[in-house]
Amino acid sequence: IQGYDAVLSHRCYSIMSQRKPENEYERRHPPTPKRAKHAVVMVLGDIGRSPRMQYHALSLLEEGHYVTLIGYGGESLVPPLESALVNDGPTLKPLHHGRLHVLRMAPYQPPRTNVFYRLLYYPLRLLSLLYCVTSSLWIKLNRVPHTAIPVDVILVQNPPSVPTLLLAYVYCVWRGLWKNHRPRMVIDWHNLGYTMFERDLNSASHRLLLQKAIRTMAEWYERKMAPLADAHLTVTHAMEVWLGENFDVHGKCVRVLYDKPPLMFRPTTVEEQHALFNRLNLDIEESDGQKSSTRKVDLLACQTEENTMFTQLTCASDGTTSVQLRNDRPALLVSSTSWTPDEDFSILLKSLKRLHEKILLQIINNGGTNVPKIVVIVTGKGPQKAHYLPLLEEFNASSHQHIEIHTLWLEAADYPKLLGCATLGISLHTSTSGLDLPMKVLDMFGCQVPVCAIKFDCLEELVKDGVNGRIFGNEEELANQLYDLLDGYPMNEKTMERLGMYRRNICGVKRWKENWEECARHLIVGDW
Numbered sequence: 001i002q003g004y005d006a007v008l009s010h011r012c013y014s015i016m017s018q019r020k021p022e023n024e025y026e027r028r029h030p031p032t033p034k035r036a037k038h039a040v041v042m043v044l045g046d047i048g049r050s051p052r053m054q055y056h057a058l059s060l061l062e063e064g065h066y067v068t069l070i071g072y073g074g075e076s077l078v079p080p081l082e083s084a085l086v087n088d089g090p091t092l093k094p095l096h097h098g099r100l101h102v103l104r105m106a107p108y109q110p111p112r113t114n115v116f117y118r119l120l121y122y123p124l125r126l127l128s129l130l131y132c133v134t135s136s137l138w139i140k141l142n143r144v145p146h147t148a149i150p151v152d153v154i155l156v157q158n159p160p161s162v163p164t165l166l167l168a169y170v171y172c173v174w175r176g177l178w179k180n181h182r183p184r185m186v187i188d189w190h191n192l193g194y195t196m197f198e199r200d201l202n203s204a205s206h207r208l209l210l211q212k213a214i215r216t217m218a219e220w221y222e223r224k225m226a227p228l229a230d231a232h233l234t235v236t237h238a239m240e241v242w243l244g245e246n247f248d249v250h251g252k253c254v255r256v257l258y259d260k261p262p263l264m265f266r267p268t269t270v271e272e273q274h275a276l277f278n279r280l281n282l283d284i285e286e287s288d289g290q291k292s293s294t295r296k297v298d299l300l301a302c303q304t305e306e307n308t309m310f311t312q313l314t315c316a317s318d319g320t321t322s323v324q325l326r327n328d329r330p331a332l333l334v335s336s337t338s339w340t341p342d343e344d345f346s347i348l349l350k351s352l353k354r355l356h357e358k359i360l361l362q363i364i365n366n367g368g369t370n371v372p373k374i375v376v377i378v379t380g381k382g383p384q385k386a387h388y389l390p391l392l393e394e395f396n397a398s399s400h401q402h403i404e405i406h407t408l409w410l411e412a413a414d415y416p417k418l419l420g421c422a423t424l425g426i427s428l429h430t431s432t433s434g435l436d437l438p439m440k441v442l443d444m445f446g447c448q449v450p451v452c453a454i455k456f457d458c459l460e461e462l463v464k465d466g467v468n469g470r471i472f473g474n475e476e477e478l479a480n481q482l483y484d485l486l487d488g489y490p491m492n493e494k495t496m497e498r499l500g501m502y503r504r505n506i507c508g509v510k511r512w513k514e515n516w517e518e519c520a521r522h523l524i525v526g527d528w
Contacts, residue, residue, distance in 0.1 A: 037152035037525050038066040040141065040183075042168060044129065044160040047102070048075025048412075052190065052235075052439060053157050055262060056524075057081060059516045061096040065525060066146045070136050073104040078264070079413050101144040105132040122214070130163050137171045151175065153184040153524055156229075161193030162218065165225040186231045186524055188257075189239055194218035195432035223247050231523040233257040238458045239435040255523055258461075259439045260515040261446025268420030268447070270311060274323045276417050277308035280408070309375070310421065330373035331489045333482075334419060334449075335426035336440040339382025343428040347454065347475045349391060352376065354479035356400045370488040376405045376426075379415065420447040423499065424485060425469075426478075427453035437462050441469075445509050450502035452481055468505045 041057045043050045047069055057067045058080055069081075076082055084096040108128035110121045141147070156168045168185055176182025197215040226232075226247040232254045234240045244250035268276070306313045310329045315321050337343045352374075359371055378392075385407070392405050410418060419425070422444070429438035434457035441451050441462055451469040453459060465471040470485070472478040487495050 035527075036065050036149070038068070038146060038149040039525065040068045040070060040137075040151055040154045042133075042154060042164060043069075043071035043157045044133070044164045045072055045157070046074035047071035047104075048077055050157060051078065052259060053155075053188070054078050054081055055512050055516070056155055056188070056520075057100065058262075059513065059521075060525065061099055062513070063521070063525065064099075066099050066149055067101070068141060068144050068146075068151075069100070069102045070133075070141075071103075071105065073106055076412055077102075078262075082412075098145065101146065103136050103140050103144070105136055107132045126163065130167070133164060133167045137167060150179065150181045151183045153186060155186045155188060155524060158187050158189050158222075159191055159193035159196050161222045161225070165222070165229075169225065169228050184230045184524075185228070186233065187226065187229045189232060189234045189243065191235075191431065191436045192433040193222050231255075233520055233523065235259060235436050236458050236461055238461070239433075242433075242435055253523065255519050257519045258515065259437065259442045260510050260512040261442050262512045265416045265443050265446030266420060266448075268417050270323045270325060272417055273325075273421045274308060274311040274313070276414065276421065277310055280414075325490075327491065328373075329490060330375045331423040331486045332421055333374060333376045333424050333426055334422040334444075335376070335378050335428065336415075336443075337378060337380045337382065337428060339380060339385040339388070341384070342430055342432060344430075345378075345384070345388050345428060347428060347478065348376075348378075348426060349388070349395065350475035351478035351482065352395070352403055352405070353400070354475060355482050356403050358479065358483045359402050370492060371402065372486045372489040374403045374482075374486065376403065377418065378405065378407045379410055379418070381409060416443070416447065419444055419449060422447070422449045423489065424482070425449045425451040427451055427463075430454060430456045431458065434458060442509075445506050446511070448503045448506050450485075450499060450506065452478060452485075454478075464505075468502055 039057075039060050041053050041060075043053050047054065050071065053069075053071075054077055057069055058078070060067050061081075061084065069077075077085075080096075081100060084100045085102065086097075108124065110124040110128075111117050112121055141151070154168050154172060156164050158165065165187070172183045172185045194215055197211065197218055223246070226243065226249050229249075230253065232243065232249055234243065234254065234256050235258065237256050240254055240256050243254065307326070310326060310332070311323050312326050313321050314324055335348060337345060339345065355374075363371055389407065392407065396404050408418075425441065425444035427438050427441050427444075429440065431437075437458060438453070441453060444451050445468065451463060453463045453469060453471055455471045455473050459471060463469050463471055470481045472481055485495065485499065489495055
């Protein structure tokens, strides 16, 4: 029955597409395109923490194709994808309902409690990944609701490279031989997989040799697998050039698909800011059970149901109320981090200490007039968060009365709203390969928020120093930039004009949808 329905929908498209939708149900259920395809989007990681692959899936759904997402369980998906998985009623289905299916993997995580387990960590981990990916492709994928439509393309995120590239290629070849329908394999290069195997130069000599051997094998594996794919997408022009020179990947099958923000990332209205900060409690336990690194100080003393630290309700003579930004509001700095060694959070912490010293010196020299107050909100989860939380508590508990730091984990729907409230964004992302770009900066640009970003190769493809943000090399440079950009905020006209200039330069950034249609659509589901 499923196969008959799929074939029937293909043949009826030419008739159905000639008329406009007559009701809400038809609007939310566009007719299947004449050549609707089944795309598998694979992430060897938490799908909810891979926004680029989720945006791929959403773009494919908007084109009328069927999508199966494969990845780890964990965080929730972006709202449009989550809503597609919910059945609200027998008559009115959510947009894209029935076209999206998610296969969650839960690979075994070996312990590292003793020498024995540390020796077996990589073999056990690899065996677990092999089992999860193999069972997903060869077993679970055959049970998805739209399995009657054969897989036409597998879009694989890289890294991780092992074992997804090999198994995805084997699956495509097997389908071609066994089912006489070979899926297309497309690699989306977020970075180079072998560079993720970092070498700790402080390790013992025997461990350093093992790390070097693993890294060398991973590079050989990635170099051999890359040319076997049918098409490639890269996040930077530099990566496209590098793949051609080193992995023999070049030609029309390679396209640069820059990360671009979807429409959900936009400036947050004053009314939305008021509702958001009334809803956020910055002094309670977070959803992951960890205490938010904050303290109750004067910056929060003004927060009531009518007022927040950023906004206030005003009442007109006729009794109507409106929301306005406070003239004494603090500057809001937002940094989204994965709490990994790739993002050295100590740089931000040191720069904030140096910034506070500069503010105190300004108070001594100018008598404390026009001194900015600064609230820093750090979002994200990661392995090094537990290490830094006591340091943030110590910072807040010491005499940094003009700066305070909060850590939050936000729901997917609230994260864009918070970014849209920010005065400045902070990016601590560095690249293991020097060939990728931080997607979080694009999210901030979508909200028209200028960014201070740490310098690394390729960053100039995104951040233009003095145009849409600033680029720094160390904590001292960041402290100087923050001091200049936030001087007298928000009452200093020169400061507000400079920030406004950055925002105007960001305004009009291309969005994900049109960028994907222009650069990626043909390689993934084009007429090949």
